[in-house]
Amino acid sequence: MEKNYTPTADDFEFISDRDLSVDLNFASQGYWKGVAIHFFRSKLAVAGVIIVSLIILFAILAPIFSSYSYQEIVSVNSAAGKEIVAKSLPPQFGDGSAQNLFSDKTFLFGTDDMGRDLWTRTWQGARVSLIIAFVAILIDMIIGTSYGLISGYFGGHVDNILQRFIEIAGSIPTLVIISILAIFMEKGIGLVIVSLLLTEWIGMSKIARAECLKLKEREYVLASRTLGAGSFHIIFKQILPNTIGPIITQVMFSIPVAIFTEAFLSFVGVGIVLPQCSLGSLIEAGFNNITVLPYQILPPISVLALLMLGFNLIGDGFREALAPKIENM
Numbered sequence: 001m002e003k004n005y006t007p008t009a010d011d012f013e014f015i016s017d018r019d020l021s022v023d024l025n026f027a028s029q030g031y032w033k034g035v036a037i038h039f040f041r042s043k044l045a046v047a048g049v050i051i052v053s054l055i056i057l058f059a060i061l062a063p064i065f066s067s068y069s070y071q072e073i074v075s076v077n078s079a080a081g082k083e084i085v086a087k088s089l090p091p092q093f094g095d096g097s098a099q100n101l102f103s104d105k106t107f108l109f110g111t112d113d114m115g116r117d118l119w120t121r122t123w124q125g126a127r128v129s130l131i132i133a134f135v136a137i138l139i140d141m142i143i144g145t146s147y148g149l150i151s152g153y154f155g156g157h158v159d160n161i162l163q164r165f166i167e168i169a170g171s172i173p174t175l176v177i178i179s180i181l182a183i184f185m186e187k188g189i190g191l192v193i194v195s196l197l198l199t200e201w202i203g204m205s206k207i208a209r210a211e212c213l214k215l216k217e218r219e220y221v222l223a224s225r226t227l228g229a230g231s232f233h234i235i236f237k238q239i240l241p242n243t244i245g246p247i248i249t250q251v252m253f254s255i256p257v258a259i260f261t262e263a264f265l266s267f268v269g270v271g272i273v274l275p276q277c278s279l280g281s282l283i284e285a286g287f288n289n290i291t292v293l294p295y296q297i298l299p300p301i302s303v304l305a306l307l308m309l310g311f312n313l314i315g316d317g318f319r320e321a322l323a324p325k326i327e328n329m
Helices: 033-040 043-065 118-152 156-171 173-182 189-215 219-226 231-267 278-288 298-322
Strands: 075-077 082-086
Touching: 033 043, 033 118, 033 173, 033 298, 043 082, 043 118, 043 298, 075 156, 118 156, 118 189, 118 231, 118 278, 156 189, 173 189, 219 231, 231 278
Parallel strands: none
Antiparallel strands: 075 082
């Protein structure tokens, strides 16, 4: 090309078949979109989502479409007019044979020693355990997050007083709290939820406080303060949205802890009472018959193990997605 060559209009060609305002190679990617991409790249996290989703689906639908209620005692009348209860039947499909009076009935998990269908009771128990865990953790998240953000933002004497209260509350053994509550409250869902509320919010508050201490000196917070924004506006409008990631991760790890705590309370007899059921009460009933009827403990303990495994896999997936390693980016 000559040194003094002057470009003309024929040397250029307009491209009209794509949007030139966005560089597709270097287009910006939203934060949560990046989190979702990293999360679903993890096979274990996806497996956890599938496990938890299937259990929640069965917990919702199985008791509705089951042939028996979770508190119904299955029985038939014999030829002599005597009522016979389906006590402690092993798992069976209703094949219509004439071997026994219950041969035309299907019990996928068998029946318990009262003659109730374990299939329905297992999924009803999973529903109750999930409801208790989700309600307790939701309230714990609200209380713990607010407590931690306020403590971390104001600092000084406010932080010292609030943190001393947490140290006192955290030093009391959980069993002592539960024992005191059992004296003044009736056994049931209310006692379990209150027990979880008094013990599970502390970890959430510590994470929220640590994030607030890290974020409260950022430029956008100083700018909001300079423009006259109130403290609570800054806490809940500026800082809180930037702490959602660690809080979600903590919630995913707290849910299996809450489910296990509920199961433990029901197992020791201060949780769910008959005829209502939960995974813990079903495990306790199966444990009492484990030497003669071992099949009764397998369904609830398997569902409990899968729930804890699934939520822990989801929590690990969120932790990796919110702070991906360099080699995974």
